[in-house]
Amino acid sequence: MINTLLTIALSLFILAIILALYRIIRGPSMPDRVVALDMIGVNLISGVAVFSVVLHTHAFLEVILIVGILAFISTLALARFVERGDIVEHKHNR
Amino acid sequence: MSINTIAEYFGVVLILIGSIMAVISAIGILRLPDVYTRSHAATKSSTLAVLLSLSGTFIYFWASENFISVRLLLGITFVFLTAPVSGHLITRAAYRSNVKLADSSTEDALEELFKK
Numbered sequence: 530m531i532n533t534l535l536t537i538a539l540s541l542f543i544l545a546i547i548l549a550l551y552r553i554i555r556g557p558s559m560p561d562r563v564v565a566l567d568m569i570g571v572n573l574i575s576g577v578a579v580f581s582v583v584l585h586t587h588a589f590l591e592v593i594l595i596v597g598i599l600a601f602i603s604t605l606a607l608a609r610f611v612e613r614g615d616i617v618e619h620k621h622n623r
Numbered sequence: 624m625s626i627n628t629i630a631e632y633f634g635v636v637l638i639l640i641g642s643i644m645a646v647i648s649a650i651g652i653l654r655l656p657d658v659y660t661r662s663h664a665a666t667k668s669s670t671l672a673v674l675l676s677l678s679g680t681f682i683y684f685w686a687s688e689n690f691i692s693v694r695l696l697l698g699i700t701f702v703f704l705t706a707p708v709s710g711h712l713i714t715r716a717a718y719r720s721n722v723k724l725a726d727s728s729t730e731d732a733l734e735e736l737f738k739k
Binding site: 531534535537538539541542544545546548549551552558559560561563564565567568571572574575578579581582585587590591593594597598600601604605607608609611612 | 631632634635636638639641642643645646648649650652653658661662665666669670672673676677680683684687690692694695697698701702705706708709710712713714715716717719720722
């Protein structure tokens with residue numbers, strides 16, 4: 530019973546990731562793609578949590594933190610890139 | 624049925640509700656018309672989905688193995704703090720790089736502020 534429910538939940542997360550992937554391929558503007566990428570990161574976090582419940586192990590719980598931090602930093606960098614055109618600014622005149 | 628089994632089922636049902644919320648927000652990101660409403664769907668309901676599923680995982684591990692995972696609590700706090708920040712940042716970047724609003728939207732309160 531528990532395994533069936535967890536399998537259903539895992540396949541629903543995979544379905545959500547596939548739908549967001551369609552938005553990444555199709556999306557008319559660059560910020561659309563970044564929003565969908567952020568959502569893929571969030572769904573990946575919950576997918577890893579469900580996967581560690583399925584396998585009865587604690588070993589994947591660090592992955593949640595790492596993927597969360599990486600998704601946040603990448604969204605930050607991509608937002609800066611969309612807004613200004615580069616990520617690291619060079620100081621010409623100070 | 625012992626109390627641990629009931630708590631395990633409670634955690635699994637929380638995970639299932641979270642996955643249904645994730646699919647609903649994915650449908651929202653497909654169907655909504657422009658990037659601002661899409662960011663609404665991707666930020667708020669997706670955060671709810673990840674919070675529900677991580678809380679379900681925490682309750683499951685607590686009930687089945689008496690294991691209180693501090694990393695899971697840290698992950699919940701981190702996602703809860705950073706998801707609105709990243710949503711706001713990407714929406715602001717979209718407005719500053721002149722992405723059009725949807726045709727059905729009626730009011731743009733920021734327009735005269737950015738005109739100068």
